[in-house]
Amino acid sequence: MKERGIGALLLLTALGALIALGLITYFIFQAGVPLIARVGLWEFLSGTHWSPTSKPPQFGILPMIVGSLWLTLGALLIGVPLGLAVAIFMVELAPPRLAVLIRPAIQLLAGIPSVIYGFIGLTLLAPLVRAVFGGPGLSVLTGAIILGFMILPTIIAISEDAMRAVPLAIREGALALVSTHWQVISGVILPTARSGIIAGIILGMGRALGETMAVIMMIGNSLDLPTSPLQPATTLTSNIGLELAYASGPHREALFATGVVLFIFIMILNGLATTIFRRPALSRSST
Amino acid sequence: MRHIILPHSNSPIPRGGRLPARWRRSLILGLMLLLAACGPSDSGGLTVTGSTSVTPFAEHLAELYQKQHPGMAINIQGLGSSAGIRAALDGVAEIGMSSRDLQPEEADKLDQVVIARDALAVIVNPDNPVTGLSTAQIQGIFGGQIRSWDALGGPPLPITVVSREAGSGTFSAFEELVMKGKLIATRALRQGSNGAIRQIVAQDPNAIGYISLGIVDPTVKALAIDSVEPSVVHVEAGTYKLVRPFLLVWRKGQPLSPLGEAFVGYVMGTEGQSELIKAGLVKGSTMP
Numbered sequence: 172m173k174e175r176g177i178g179a180l181l182l183l184t185a186l187g188a189l190i191a192l193g194l195i196t197y198f199i200f201q202a203g204v205p206l207i208a209r210v211g212l213w214e215f216l217s218g219t220h221w222s223p224t225s226k227p228p229q230f231g232i233l234p235m236i237v238g239s240l241w242l243t244l245g246a247l248l249i250g251v252p253l254g255l256a257v258a259i260f261m262v263e264l265a266p267p268r269l270a271v272l273i274r275p276a277i278q279l280l281a282g283i284p285s286v287i288y289g290f291i292g293l294t295l296l297a298p299l300v301r302a303v304f305g306g307p308g309l310s311v312l313t314g315a316i317i318l319g320f321m322i323l324p325t326i327i328a329i330s331e332d333a334m335r336a337v338p339l340a341i342r343e344g345a346l347a348l349v350s351t352h353w354q355v356i357s358g359v360i361l362p363t364a365r366s367g368i369i370a371g372i373i374l375g376m377g378r379a380l381g382e383t384m385a386v387i388m389m390i391g392n393s394l395d396l397p398t399s400p401l402q403p404a405t406t407l408t409s410n411i412g413l414e415l416a417y418a419s420g421p422h423r424e425a426l427f428a429t430g431v432v433l434f435i436f437i438m439i440l441n442g443l444a445t446t447i448f449r450r451p452a453l454s455r456s457s458t
Numbered sequence: 459m460r461h462i463i464l465p466h467s468n469s470p471i472p473r474g475g476r477l478p479a480r481w482r483r484s485l486i487l488g489l490m491l492l493l494a495a496c497g498p499s500d501s502g503g504l505t506v507t508g509s510t511s512v513t514p515f516a517e518h519l520a521e522l523y524q525k526q527h528p529g530m531a532i533n534i535q536g537l538g539s540s541a542g543i544r545a546a547l548d549g550v551a552e553i554g555m556s557s558r559d560l561q562p563e564e565a566d567k568l569d570q571v572v573i574a575r576d577a578l579a580v581i582v583n584p585d586n587p588v589t590g591l592s593t594a595q596i597q598g599i600f601g602g603q604i605r606s607w608d609a610l611g612g613p614p615l616p617i618t619v620v621s622r623e624a625g626s627g628t629f630s631a632f633e634e635l636v637m638k639g640k641l642i643a644t645r646a647l648r649q650g651s652n653g654a655i656r657q658i659v660a661q662d663p664n665a666i667g668y669i670s671l672g673i674v675d676p677t678v679k680a681l682a683i684d685s686v687e688p689s690v691v692h693v694e695a696g697t698y699k700l701v702r703p704f705l706l707v708w709r710k711g712q713p714l715s716p717l718g719e720a721f722v723g724y725v726m727g728t729e730g731q732s733e734l735i736k737a738g739l740v741k742g743s744t745m746p
Contacts, residue, residue: 220644221644222624222641223624223625224624224625224629224630225624225641234644293657294661297661298661301662305616306616306618307618307647307662307664307665308661308662309647309658387650388654391647391648392623392647392648392649393644393645393646393647393648394644394645394646394648395644395645403645403647405648412650413623413648413650414623414624414625416510416537416538416625416650417510417537417538417539417540417541417623417624417625417626417627418538418625419538419540419541419544419625420540420544422624422625
């Protein structure tokens with residue numbers, strides 16, 4: 172009886188998560204889709220002007236889509252090489268005593284609230300970027316650097332796991348062919364762990380795409396189509412975060428519609444990550 | 459919250475009905491959370507909602523009022539002027555707060571009192587040699603036509619324009635008072651609060667922004683506009699033009715509740731008014 176009770180409780184909890192997801196999806200779409208239908212999907216996605224309270228209002232989110240893509244790309248450019256390097260070091264090179272020190276530090280990096288990252292970007296990095304490159308300092312570059320560090324823990328943890336999962340036999344086989352350590356890493360370990368590494372990168376990408384608070388603080392939130400990394404920009408998330416508090420009527424609907432677009436972006440990314448994760452690692456190393 | 463659904467642990471539930479019952483329960487729980495997060499209080503007190511610019515002052519006054527009249531619940535919510543006006547129109551809140559003038563169609567349906575006025579200051583970094591601008595110049599800067607400080611007697615450096623996000627009361631007041639129908643350039647930075655704008659202008663020697671006169675501090679420099687220094691004296695004299703009203707509004711033809719009546723009376727009375735002036739605002743009754 173007790174067994175069944177606990178089972179039922181766990182089922183309820185699991186269903187709760189499902190229902191929460193369902194409710195979120197329903198509310199976002201129900202609040203956002205009517206506006207997309209009125210404005211037109213193409214107009215909404217490709218419009219370059221966002222002035223939701225002017226008369227007539229203009230709802231074009233292209234600058235935000237471009238901003239999100241630029242920022243995510245920038246974060247990956249910084250986070251991926253750095254994260255991979257750390258993961259390789261942790262798996263292949265780090266003396267155990269050093270690894271014991273580094274691992275908690277990386278985990279701590281994941282635990283720092285994003286508002287702190289944003290604050291560092293706003294008060295330390297932005298003035299530096301302004302002093303070195305000119306411009307307002309609050310820019311895609313500033314945001315991308317900090318975001319690159321924010322996605323590090325995700326990339327490191329998942330690629331590390333993938334690299335550790337490479338069977339010993341493969342590694343030994345490579346060594347037996349008189350490969351150097353670096354040849355083993357670049358020629359055998361990395362290709363074998365590729366799917367796990369890519370999944371880690373995609374999850375990091377999702378984190379970068381979804382980050383809001385830190386981005387609002389660092390990126391300047393201007394509505395121009397960003398053409399240089401030194402320009403400020405707005406992302407899909409930062410615009411929702413910035414404007415939702417005061418929005419009403421069609422303005423509010425347009426923000427939910429932005430949420431719909433973001434939701435679909437994230438779903439695609441997560442779907443990709445899951446598919447790649449499921450693919451067995453070994454089958455890819457045969458090439 | 460009264461609607462707490464307890465599972466009937468001792469009542470036999472038919473097997474087929476179990477799942478739907480659980481679904482329903484979770485749904486109700488979810489809706490309860492939603493209501494708790496965003497619904498108006500159901501305590502029977504007074505709900506005042508609207509402009510985030512007015513909110514801190516209203517909160518202060520509500521606190522003082524409740525200290526003198528224990529047991530009176532006044533709930534102040536800062537959601538933005540437009541949301542406040544809408545809430546008052548729809549009857550969701552008894553009183554709405556606005557930091558912009560009512561539009562004609564709103565004024566038709568709402569009663570209003572001007573509880574105070576607040577001036578907008580155009581601020582630059584203290585290192586900026588510019589000390590004053592004309593309204594037309596400010597329009598040009600925020601509209602994106604004037605892009606460098608050297609056109610304004612400053613160094614040959616690009617101007618960092620900092621604005622508020624669409625929908626905020628400060629944004630619409632600035633649009634109305636300065637831009638007069640012209641759009642703010644898309645290249646302007648946007649920040650979510652007066653404080654954030656002040657922070658950026660204090661950091662960036664090339665920045666220009668606008669904030670409430672009451673929160674100007676020595677980290678930034680408020681500019682004279684059309685040669686009139688921004689000060690309480692000039693606001694009261696009517697010579698400084700960037701002034702917006704702080705309004706309380708409620709539905710026309712529907713008398714306020716006793717508590718609503720009393721609170722509005724308190725705000726407009728000697729004590730309420732002197733508190734508002736002490737907080738850096740300007741008396742509302744001399745509205746031109």
